[in-house]
Amino acid sequence: MNDGYSRSRPGSYTSPPRREGPGGGWPRPFPRPAGGIRPKAAPEGSEHWPKPWVQMKTFSYAPAIYPAMVGAVSPDAKPGNLVTVIDKNGRPFGHGLFNPLARVPLRVIHHGDDAFGEADFIALIDRALDLRLKVLDLPAQTDAFRVIHSDGDGLSGLVVDKFAEVLSVQIHSLGIWQRLPTVLAHLKARLGTTRTVIEVDHPVAKHESIRVGEIASDEVRTVKIREHGIRYEVNFATGHKTGFFCDQRENRRALTRWCKDAEVLDLCCYTGGFALAAKQLGGAAEVTAVDLDENAIDQAKRNANLNQTRIEWVHCDAFSYARQMRKDGKKFDVVVLDPPKLIDGRDEEVFAEGMLKYEDLNSLGMVITKPGGLLVTCSCSGQLSSGEFEQMAIRSAHRVGRKLQFLDRTGAGADHPVMSNCLESRYLKLLWARVW
Secondary structure: OOOOOOOOOOOOOOOOOOOOOOOOOOOOOOOOOOOOOOOOOOOOOHHHOOOOEEEEOOOOOOOEEOHHHEEEEOOOOOOOOEEEEEOOOOOEEEEEEEOOOOOOOEEEEEEOOOOOOHHHHHHHHHHHHHHHHHHOOHHHOEOEEEEEEHHHHOOOOEEEEEEOOEEEEEEOOHHHHHOHHHHHHHHHHHHOOOEEEEEOOHHHHHHHOOOHHHOOOOOOOEEEEEEOOEEEEEEOOOOOOOOOOHHHHHHHHHHHHHOOOOEEEEEOOOOOHHHHHHHHHOOOOEEEEEEOOHHHHHHHHHHHHHOOOOOEEEEOOHHHHHHHHHHHOOOEEEEEEOOOOOOOOOOHHHHHHHHHHHHHHHHHHHHOEEEEEEEEEEEOOOOOOHHHHHHHHHHHHHHOOOOEEEEEEEOOOOOOOOOOOOHHHOOOEEEEEEEO
16 A cells, blocks of 8 residues: 555666455455455344444554455445444444455544544544644745645545645545545635645556546646745656655755755755755755656756756766766765665565665765765655664665764654554655765
8 A cells, every 4th residue: 555655756776566465255236356355244233333334353553454354344335435443342443434345445544432424534634734734834834745644644545735726636545535525625725725636546546446537637737836945846747646745845954954065966866856955055066966767857957947056967877877976986975865665565575676776775875975974865665664774774884884873863744744553654764874
């Protein structure tokens, strides 16, 4: 399940394909689902449970309930329904969005035995909005931020970013899709936005049985935003995910304290966020930014022009560029490594292949960092834990005879919150270290 917890995009590698789950049967009226859910017969006493209901076979506070965890289902439970969740002992446990056709047939959005209805669903939207608008006061700082962070806001399957007057929306759930008109109307009323861009990945639409054409996006190609005084153009036609990575906002600002009069290298620069911050706000002497994605480099150049900033943009594979710099003996004061997701699952082979890529890129980055220089290495692979990421960086350093002096560990901004029952929401990890 992605749900916005990664920032996968074309880069200097081939992303491994997702693995299909096992098949399975489902009695009428539902067709054979991809997830393989096999509901049990309704247990004795279930006639008194609030309908529609879904019973869990195992106890879990996780928001994503997979097929093997689903037990009995009331006959009147329809795809997309808000259902009462019953625990394995027959007691009310919470409420969730049900879809027997999906890989995640139950997404729990409320825990507790109290009543929960459609109005309470909108209350969850307001809770997410209050965090951004009242607690964090983000509109005073930027016009681009994450509005709803899926499970991090208790709204599994919904990711929304605000870019100026545009809402960029990702849908991963049929239940969310069915409620989208109401959700969008409420968001627009509170945020003052006027246009919406909606994205449903084809595999998601297929497995969730979402008919994408039923709700149309507005005709929006680009919009201009401002972050820490820097202007960016967000291109929804060529951009990845929701169009711009708000999750690195505070890290981009943090980088600037290290850049005064420095030579900075931004590997896997995408549309130039770190590069522009280093030059515009940090006062770097020279900034070189590299990415294999031609569209991203073109957009980065437009962003530099918006800010009348000179940066050396290089359209090249990050690994190849770093090897060439090593061969040439070139070293930089500051090196930023922000690759796309390199691990796409906990499958042993896939995980090992991704780790090798991380180690290779980090070793190269350390070799081309001046002694005492700053390395900022990032990972957006949700399957990679913070501890595993740190151990990878240590192995990479020792592999090339270097040591790391760790200065900080950071992640996404507070508009990308993490719920205690879904730690995989903490997908973005950064290590800040001097290289010796």
